[in-house]
Amino acid sequence: MTLTLAQITDTHLLSDPDARLRGCPTWQTLQTVLRQVAPYQPDGLLLTGDLAERGDAIAYERLREAIAPFNRPAYWLPGNHDNVATAAQVFQADWLQGPAAHGLQSIDLGAWRLVLLNSVKSPARYGEGELSPTLLTALADTLASHPAQPTAIALHHHPVPTGIDWLDQIQVQNANDLWAILDPHPQVQLVVCGHIHLDLHHRHQRPAAAPIAVYGTPSTGLQLKHPHPTPDHHQPGFRLLSLNDDGSHHTRMVRVGEREE
Numbered sequence: 001m002t003l004t005l006a007q008i009t010d011t012h013l014l015s016d017p018d019a020r021l022r023g024c025p026t027w028q029t030l031q032t033v034l035r036q037v038a039p040y041q042p043d044g045l046l047l048t049g050d051l052a053e054r055g056d057a058i059a060y061e062r063l064r065e066a067i068a069p070f071n072r073p074a075y076w077l078p079g080n081h082d083n084v085a086t087a088a089q090v091f092q093a094d095w096l097q098g099p100a101a102h103g104l105q106s107i108d109l110g111a112w113r114l115v116l117l118n119s120v121k122s123p124a125r126y127g128e129g130e131l132s133p134t135l136l137t138a139l140a141d142t143l144a145s146h147p148a149q150p151t152a153i154a155l156h157h158h159p160v161p162t163g164i165d166w167l168d169q170i171q172v173q174n175a176n177d178l179w180a181i182l183d184p185h186p187q188v189q190l191v192v193c194g195h196i197h198l199d200l201h202h203r204h205q206r207p208a209a210a211p212i213a214v215y216g217t218p219s220t221g222l223q224l225k226h227p228h229p230t231p232d233h234h235q236p237g238f239r240l241l242s243l244n245d246d247g248s249h250h251t252r253m254v255r256v257g258e259r260e261e
């Protein structure tokens with residue numbers, strides 16, 4: 001069996017659904033992305049932070065309404081633009097799961113385990129990320145408790161450099177601490193993040209186990225100037241992440257307007 005998640009990230013929603021963020025109508029582009037996601041009939045949605053540009057409750061409420069018609073579980077975690085307490089308050093529903101108070105949520109998806117991390121540093125100077133000592137301890141405990149379950153880790157900030165200087169200054173500041181915990185656990189298959197507004201595929205090599213795949217995903221709205229431009233790099237996108245029962249996975253980034261293969 002395969003379980004497919006659709007990753008939706010960096011929606012940067014404003015309280016006014018008609019407002020634009022640096023020229024981008026983020027509500028409209030989100031709706032366009034959600035329409036493109038729907039035919040894939042994902043088993044769940046994975047929302048990887050920067051969901052509301054200014055952390056307004058109304059933006060989270062409208063986001064909840066926008067994804068409710070999927071009638072599937074949604075997993076969320078905060079980004080540097082979010083108000084974590086407000087988001088947690090609005091997302092109190094059986095079908096919505098996010099990080100607990102200590103910043104981690106470990107979710108049993110059947111064959112797989114999904115671990116959501118809150119990588120928001122508070123206070124942060126420029127929106128950089130950090131994983132707290134409490135969270136790292138909880139992560140180590142979770143991985144030690146479920147050694148046989150293939151595991152996907154999700155967080156907002158990127159734990160590997162993109163090669164873009166200013167962006168890498170606001171990555172997870174203590175990424176080495178994260179890798180030190182993940183590396184000894186062969187069940188950890190992949191890490192998926194938001195924050196970079198770019199498509200990223202990376203293989204994190206480790207000494208005693210297979211590499212960990214690292215994926216970054218374009219925003220549903222604003223795109224960054226791509227270091228390796230493609231004809232559609234300015235288009236919003238999302239990621240399909242298919243988790244197979246045997247522990248393998250495959251993934252595909254889809255841009256708006258892309259035709260079904």
Ligand SMILES: [Fe+2]
Binds near residue numbers: 010050
């Ligand atoms: Fe963002």
